[in-house]
Amino acid sequence: MNVHSDNQTFIETARRAQLVDCAIQAIAEWGYARASMAKIAARAGVSTGVISYHFGSKEELIEQVVATVVTVGKEAIEPHVRAAGGARAGLRALIITNLDFIRTHPAYMRAMVEIIARGGPVDGSGPYAGHGDAAIEDVQKVLHWGQQTGEFRHLDTRVVAVALRAAIDAIATRLSAEPDLDLVRYGEQLADMFDFATRKGQ
Amino acid sequence: MNVHSDNQTFIETARRAQLVDCAIQAIAEWGYARASMAKIAARAGVSTGVISYHFGSKEELIEQVVATVVTVGKEAIEPHVRAAGGARAGLRALIITNLDFIRTHPAYMRAMVEIIARGGPVDGSGPYAGHGDAAIEDVQKVLHWGQQTGEFRHLDTRVVAVALRAAIDAIATRLSAEPDLDLVRYGEQLADMFDFATRKGQ
Amino acid sequence: MNVHSDNQTFIETARRAQLVDCAIQAIAEWGYARASMAKIAARAGVSTGVISYHFGSKEELIEQVVATVVTVGKEAIEPHVRAAGGARAGLRALIITNLDFIRTHPAYMRAMVEIIARGGPVDGSGPYAGHGDAAIEDVQKVLHWGQQTGEFRHLDTRVVAVALRAAIDAIATRLSAEPDLDLVRYGEQLADMFDFATRKGQ
Amino acid sequence: MNVHSDNQTFIETARRAQLVDCAIQAIAEWGYARASMAKIAARAGVSTGVISYHFGSKEELIEQVVATVVTVGKEAIEPHVRAAGGARAGLRALIITNLDFIRTHPAYMRAMVEIIARGGPVDGSGPYAGHGDAAIEDVQKVLHWGQQTGEFRHLDTRVVAVALRAAIDAIATRLSAEPDLDLVRYGEQLADMFDFATRKGQ
DNA sequence: TATGAATGAGAGTTCATTCAT
DNA sequence: AATGAATGAACTCTCATTCAT
Numbered sequence: 120m121n122v123h124s125d126n127q128t129f130i131e132t133a134r135r136a137q138l139v140d141c142a143i144q145a146i147a148e149w150g151y152a153r154a155s156m157a158k159i160a161a162r163a164g165v166s167t168g169v170i171s172y173h174f175g176s177k178e179e180l181i182e183q184v185v186a187t188v189v190t191v192g193k194e195a196i197e198p199h200v201r202a203a204g205g206a207r208a209g210l211r212a213l214i215i216t217n218l219d220f221i222r223t224h225p226a227y228m229r230a231m232v233e234i235i236a237r238g239g240p241v242d243g244s245g246p247y248a249g250h251g252d253a254a255i256e257d258v259q260k261v262l263h264w265g266q267q268t269g270e271f272r273h274l275d276t277r278v279v280a281v282a283l284r285a286a287i288d289a290i291a292t293r294l295s296a297e298p299d300l301d302l303v304r305y306g307e308q309l310a311d312m313f314d315f316a317t318r319k320g321q
Numbered sequence: 322m323n324v325h326s327d328n329q330t331f332i333e334t335a336r337r338a339q340l341v342d343c344a345i346q347a348i349a350e351w352g353y354a355r356a357s358m359a360k361i362a363a364r365a366g367v368s369t370g371v372i373s374y375h376f377g378s379k380e381e382l383i384e385q386v387v388a389t390v391v392t393v394g395k396e397a398i399e400p401h402v403r404a405a406g407g408a409r410a411g412l413r414a415l416i417i418t419n420l421d422f423i424r425t426h427p428a429y430m431r432a433m434v435e436i437i438a439r440g441g442p443v444d445g446s447g448p449y450a451g452h453g454d455a456a457i458e459d460v461q462k463v464l465h466w467g468q469q470t471g472e473f474r475h476l477d478t479r480v481v482a483v484a485l486r487a488a489i490d491a492i493a494t495r496l497s498a499e500p501d502l503d504l505v506r507y508g509e510q511l512a513d514m515f516d517f518a519t520r521k522g523q
Numbered sequence: 524m525n526v527h528s529d530n531q532t533f534i535e536t537a538r539r540a541q542l543v544d545c546a547i548q549a550i551a552e553w554g555y556a557r558a559s560m561a562k563i564a565a566r567a568g569v570s571t572g573v574i575s576y577h578f579g580s581k582e583e584l585i586e587q588v589v590a591t592v593v594t595v596g597k598e599a600i601e602p603h604v605r606a607a608g609g610a611r612a613g614l615r616a617l618i619i620t621n622l623d624f625i626r627t628h629p630a631y632m633r634a635m636v637e638i639i640a641r642g643g644p645v646d647g648s649g650p651y652a653g654h655g656d657a658a659i660e661d662v663q664k665v666l667h668w669g670q671q672t673g674e675f676r677h678l679d680t681r682v683v684a685v686a687l688r689a690a691i692d693a694i695a696t697r698l699s700a701e702p703d704l705d706l707v708r709y710g711e712q713l714a715d716m717f718d719f720a721t722r723k724g725q
Numbered sequence: 726m727n728v729h730s731d732n733q734t735f736i737e738t739a740r741r742a743q744l745v746d747c748a749i750q751a752i753a754e755w756g757y758a759r760a761s762m763a764k765i766a767a768r769a770g771v772s773t774g775v776i777s778y779h780f781g782s783k784e785e786l787i788e789q790v791v792a793t794v795v796t797v798g799k800e801a802i803e804p805h806v807r808a809a810g811g812a813r814a815g816l817r818a819l820i821i822t823n824l825d826f827i828r829t830h831p832a833y834m835r836a837m838v839e840i841i842a843r844g845g846p847v848d849g850s851g852p853y854a855g856h857g858d859a860a861i862e863d864v865q866k867v868l869h870w871g872q873q874t875g876e877f878r879h880l881d882t883r884v885v886a887v888a889l890r891a892a893i894d895a896i897a898t899r900l901s902a903e904p905d906l907d908l909v910r911y912g913e914q915l916a917d918m919f920d921f922a923t924r925k926g927q
Numbered sequence: 928t929a930t931g932a933a934t935g936a937g938a939g940t941t942c943a944t945t946c947a948t
Numbered sequence: 949a950a951t952g953a954a955t956g957a958a959c960t961c962t963c964a965t966t967c968a969t
Binding site: 357358359369370372373377378380 | 959
């Protein structure tokens with residue numbers, strides 16, 4: 120059976136998941152540049168060829184890493200935002216749960232930052248292409264929500280969304296520099312700040 | 322005369338400046354990891370050895386890039402912040418002039434973000450560590466200023482500084498994705514947002 | 524399977540042996556400094572990366588070369604020395620079999636002399652330090668033996684051992700200059716000479 | 726005036742001598758491989774081009790180094806051998822003064838060993854070509870002398886000369902490993918040894 | 928004569944990828 | 949499906965040499 124067909128065997132799916140996980144750990148530990156295929160394979164206890172066999176190229180593997188992190192992240196965050204009683208609470212939930220995700224999945228975030236930082240051609244291609252926009256749009260939706268309900272002041276949702284997304288993502292990097300950072304308190308402060316920045320003045 | 326002495330020839334100074342500039346452009350265009358010595362040298366129209374001759378190693382070249390960008394950036398921004406009549410105006414000036422710098426020096430900022438984002442080995446060491454912190458502290462100073470004058474509300478200056486720094490830096494990346502972005506308007510919006518976020522409520 | 528584990532495949536063992544052999548020949552032919560990885564690989568008919576793959580670094584390859592030459596050499600020489608009826612006969616055997624080894628393995632000796640003569644950094648460290656000393660000590664043991672049995676005169680075993688070792692090693696170089704050298708006769712003369720130099724006067 | 730003509734100016738001669746001396750020191754200190762033209766030039770306080778200007782190539786510089794060391798060595802040793810009352814005393818003088826030269830000119834010897842060890846193509850070319858033979862022949866002459874006077878036993882002068890030359894040269898290397906070596910005592914022992922090896926038995 | 932900027936080849940090493948088994 | 953040996957290009961860096969000034 121063609122490996123890249125959608126019709127995957129169980130073992131195939133498991134291998135891919137395992138390799139993606141090892142890639143995340145390897146990138147988080149050594150940084151993108153030093154996380155070679157050989158090291159990722161070694162961490163999975165398999166030979167180098169296996170990755171090529173299952174993913175075709177390193178680029179595809181990285182794309183899967185990104186997709187996985189994004190998916191897992193969304194599943195951890197979105198429900199809390201949706202469950203919020205309003206946009207203001209939703210924005211706070213988005214920030215708090217996002218930081219909570221960073222706190223509980225440091226390797227995921229670290230890997231993500233490494234991959235994004237690596238960049239590649241600036242033309243907007245690269246493994247993270249699209250996901251960045253999507254992440255910004257998720258924030259933007261909450262801001263729209265709040266504008267419609269009148270909870271938020273008049274503001275450029277794009278600008279605020281970009282700023283908030285950046286502020287959250289920056290924490291993964293800060294965490295590398297200050298491992299003892301109190302992310303819970305940090306989240307509260309950040310939520311307060313964006314609350315002030317967005318709410319309708321009294 | 323030893324190349325690395327302070328007493329440099331005119332031609333030596335010119336070459337170093339040219340190479341630093343080419344490095345900035347190369348990093349901005351291809352990203353840090355893919356900006357090889359060969360590509361930088363080719364962009365300058367010289368052979369690879371020239372970089373080693375003038376800088377000793379790639380690391381030293383990058384250090385010079387960082388030093389140059391930091392210096393040029395500070396000179397463009399700090400005076401405006403200092404000239405502001407108060408902290409609130411200072412914060413706005415910091416944001417506006419920062420975006421203006423990004424608008425007029427897109428490659429500089431893109432390169433800087435690339436270099437700082439990388440930050441070297443995962444452990445946070447590396448030759449560029451500290452520049453990110455310094456940039457954050459510059460923001461933090463303005464926030465302290467405003468707290469002392471009573472212009473700003475009670476807030477965690479660290480958190481806000483990190484968020485603002487990230488929000489500004491993110492624009493360099495956004496600009497790559499959306500070259501037609503109206504940075505002037507963007508800057509006004511961002512300034513408004515952080516004004517709301519920091520000012521003392523009425 | 525990790526390449527550097529002890530549990531090696533047949534093909535792995537064969538390649539390593541082949542590469543060590545090619546390294547010996549290359550060093551013997553061009554001298555240590557000019558025996559580059561590229562030349563060694565070319566001699567083996569493989570690409571440069573193969574050496575890194577099997578040995579990790581040039582240094583490790585050279586270590587294997589030294590280990591191989593030392594082992595093969597010892598196995599060819601030591602038994603004859605041990606089998607000798609006494610120290611005087613042992614010393615003669617050491618010289619004769621050593622020259623015989625040079626005659627039958629000219630590249631081995633030439634390579635060994637190259638490697639030991641270099642010895643790494645000037646300070647005497649480096650990965651090959653010690654092998655020269657070990658070779659001298661092997662000679663010294665025979666001299667001690669003869670002093671204990673009373674076969675040899677009172678002498679400084681260190682001085683004589685260094686001299687004999689040097690005299691033997693020099694032949695590998697001489698052989699390069701005079702390929703037609705009669706090593707058998709040479710060995711007899713050398714043995715005679717050191718016999719005179721060491722035996723107890725009548 | 727052509728630089729390479731025999732008719733050299735005083736300043737030209739002085740420069741060459743200075744450069745040769747710096748080359749000796751550089752090679753002795755860093756080893757042949759790491760004694761680059763740049764380092765040698767830096768040690769002389771001149772620019773790289775100067776060496777090429779005066780010597781044409783590194784090879785020629787090294788040849789001059791060898792020639793210088795050989796000449797200085799000969800001048801230090803030969804008179805003492807000639808002044809000896811007979812071949813036996815001459816041989817002893819050759820050994821003693823040779824070791825004395827090593828003791829008083831460690832950089833010279835260290836450089837010499839480095840150059841010889843480096844070897845180059847084994848075909849007998851290289852900067853030391855010829856000098857090695859000449860050095861052996863110098864020893865051989867003394868041995869012939871002693872055979873003619875009947876002071877020495879019947880022996881193969883070539884073999885003994887090679888052995889003695891090697892034994893002496895080996896000391897420079899030993900000296901690197903054991904800097905505290907007592908060369909005076911060493912010389913006496915070596916002289917004794919070769920006296921036993923060569924003299925007519927009673 | 929001397930400088931120092933520049934060249935271009937070659938060094939060891941890493942790595943994504945391929946492929947016979 | 950998986951192995952692991954091999955490739956070949958790319959990397960940074962060093963160095964002897966050249967040459968305009």
